[in-house]
Amino acid sequence: MSTDRITNYWREEFALIGVLLLFFSGIIIFALRLPFDARLFPMVIGSAGIILALIITFQERQRYRTSAEPVVSARDPAANATWPRFATALLAGPTFAIVFWLFGFFIASFAAMLLMPSLMGYADRKRMLLVGVATVAFLAVFFPYLAVVSLPHGVVGDWLIDTLRSN
Numbered sequence: 001m002s003t004d005r006i007t008n009y010w011r012e013e014f015a016l017i018g019v020l021l022l023f024f025s026g027i028i029i030f031a032l033r034l035p036f037d038a039r040l041f042p043m044v045i046g047s048a049g050i051i052l053a054l055i056i057t058f059q060e061r062q063r064y065r066t067s068a069e070p071v072v073s074a075r076d077p078a079a080n081a082t083w084p085r086f087a088t089a090l091l092a093g094p095t096f097a098i099v100f101w102l103f104g105f106f107i108a109s110f111a112a113m114l115l116m117p118s119l120m121g122y123a124d125r126k127r128m129l130l131v132g133v134a135t136v137a138f139l140a141v142f143f144p145y146l147a148v149v150s151l152p153h154g155v156v157g158d159w160l161i162d163t164l165r166s167n
Contacts, residue, residue, distance in 0.1 A: 014060065021054075024045075024049030027046035027049070028042070084120075085120050088119040092112070099111055099112075102155050103154040103157060104151070104156075106151070107157075109135070109139065110136045113132035139151075
């Protein structure tokens, strides 16, 4: 990736700020027609979002005016992303949705925690396995027993549960 694109990263930042301002302004505009009780939460969220976006805008303008150095160094892995990283980033959501639908929350979450970091170039597999197992185990205890929320088992999981119950 060329350093020209890295140095001129501010265009993307300001475009994202513009999208956020439109989004939070839309929340406020749509909330104006609601009764006061229903309008209060969207107005607070929309106002806070606009204020934070404006603060970020002023900070970025100051940084852009005073800084002649690149925003990201050329050695940063994010600046030198390869096609497998791009493909992982683009296909992670749809793939997770399909695996979630087929095999349920726990298997999809565990698979995502193990596969996505390694596909994006992170090398510490021992830590990924430990974090994945600990997170899924925590969620397996927290949701059904503490939050009393039954997470989906997926099509294959439901079929397997029905098959085992009928025997």
